Amino acid sequence: MSGHKLSSLAVDIRRVAAEAGVSIATVSRVLNNPGRVSPQTRERVLEIATRLGYRPNPNGKRLRKGRAETIGLVIPSPQGRFADSFFLELLAGLGEGLSDAGLDLLVATCPPGAEELACYRRLVEGKRVDGLVVARTRRYDERIAYLLEQNIPFVSHGRSDLISTPYPYLDVDGRQGFYMATQHLLHLGHRDIAYIGAPHELNFATHRLAGFQQAMLEASVPIRPEWLLEGDLSEKSGHQLAQSLLEPPELPTAILCANDLMALGVLRALRERGLRGGREVSVIGYDDIPQAQFSDPPLSTVHQPFRDTGKRLVEMLLARLGGAPVSALQEVWVPELVLRGSDGPPQT
């Protein structure tokens, strides 16, 4: 109304400085290094800055400081539809801490496969991000190798066992998770336990399988090779493999699935045969996705706290950007077995 609209369009540091009768250096200091300026001027500049609604132009800042003030996440988008909201939860967890730290979150999506690395290249070589979080690690993860080689800060959600150089990671111990799950089944009296694993190139596939194997070994229960399957993590895949598993003559009394989606597929296969999950056949999944609560029967599974994980990942990344040593940034969390309705003692 009284303010001249046009002149207010560009309120830069110069404008604030002029208005306050100080140099732009002082304004900058007030905002970035408040201790270096006297309380009176600081006060005045602050007052004027807020009155004018001054927001430092991030591009000026970024150029000057040589940083992107941005961290990146690349999401591989499946050909089909996203069935599992892992990345969404991760995003939610990341977002929180990041905006507090004044960092932006750059998300790139790309078809999985070869293009993925190109996507990382674009982000780091194009100086678009200061750091990255990588998720869904593979046993030998070329993304991690690349980032290490480029010496750019990153944190990994999940480890990459075949990479020997130390790097920061936060992993949830799938080995432990399935060790517990298997023990639970064994205690219930199961001996005929089938396993539907994840694609072996995924790092967690190995861990989860190892947990299963260890528990079986310790209990001296043999694992039948024909009951050791590998799915692609989709519902459909679980469904299909379960069908083969449920062919007579011999049925397993329990099926352990490397993720919930496949476990849900298994439950569906059971229903279709008139078998009831948790009665005739026990099923345990991994992840604790939201649908797990509502399946029929509700799915027993290993809970992964994706969102907390996301939060912690940004803390770690921030620490890394701040120069923390890698050795202080390696964490393995212990997951929690949550029992719902899909497990029970074997039918005799």
Add this chain to the structure above:
Amino acid sequence: MSGHKLSSLAVDIRRVAAEAGVSIATVSRVLNNPGRVSPQTRERVLEIATRLGYRPNPNGKRLRKGRAETIGLVIPSPQGRFADSFFLELLAGLGEGLSDAGLDLLVATCPPGAEELACYRRLVEGKRVDGLVVARTRRYDERIAYLLEQNIPFVSHGRSDLISTPYPYLDVDGRQGFYMATQHLLHLGHRDIAYIGAPHELNFATHRLAGFQQAMLEASVPIRPEWLLEGDLSEKSGHQLAQSLLEPPELPTAILCANDLMALGVLRALRERGLRGGREVSVIGYDDIPQAQFSDPPLSTVHQPFRDTGKRLVEMLLARLGGAPVSALQEVWVPELVLRGSDGPPQT
């Protein structure tokens, strides 16, 4: 080996210019305005630029051009877990077109509610984005109002009926979708149809309800007020409302749900009562989320092509950024009714 590693660390436009024996202006022109430079030099500069692996520093460019070269998406993160992967699909759709256009995608997450607008403010007033896509529109959407007022380019996924100023949107016609769904139920012979709606502040809630009402009205079938419910879009909510609906004496023969998650909750409630969805009670949802294929019975629903939608949204936003008039950027798509197993003729 032969190359000096340190000097290659910072390969900027100056370096390329020096190497090619031209001015930096020429290098810049080669990259941005190739026609303005002679074929020979263009060739030479190009060759050197690729040999050196030159990538223009985005911050220099952004500062100079006064653009962020980034578009924003803010995702409201629910208190609980994300159950529905709508935003992921949208992201996948957006990502594709954006990186082709050389734009980055900035994602912010925030708790829904008052902070949401603050999040938008931060992005636009902080000049962090050139444009935005807003999703999950409300009937009066203050985000749209704000963006219009700020005169910043954006595209909306879904309309906001109470905002009269024209703005670019891409909507899927929920009215039409539920008109078709209701007609289908009516043709099957249903008369006692219950409706579980979405929170009324959401814009699509009105549309979907209107489609239902219109079909019922045209068929002269009365809508029973006690069968007109409103849920919060969660599975739990659908489950709970279905329970109340299934109290005798009078049961609806069909239940229409404003989204799939609630419909899945309804199916669960039916199962718990020993009723079979599609037989005793028909259920139709909306969205066609991945789980819909695998529910028991598979859910009949109205398909929304989220990913295509995302793709188109970036095309529209790009057009908008390029100066296309709003009037050319308003689209309403017609959804598709996909019938699976959860609908059928009423039991008499």
Add this chain to the structure above:
DNA sequence: GTACGTGATGTAAACGTTTTCCATACCTTA
């Protein structure tokens, strides 16, 4: 032969910050 368009290039000024120096004034201390 002069004037003039045209095409190709260079010069230099931005864009909005942060930060390194300096300069000044003041206070402390011997």
Add this chain to the structure above:
DNA sequence: TAAGGTATGGAAAACGTTTACATCACGTAC
């Protein structure tokens, strides 16, 4: 009182681009 530290603030140089403007050579039309 001189010397030296300590706050405080300004001037100016970056950061890496793009682009308006100037320059220059060259052909062409009169």
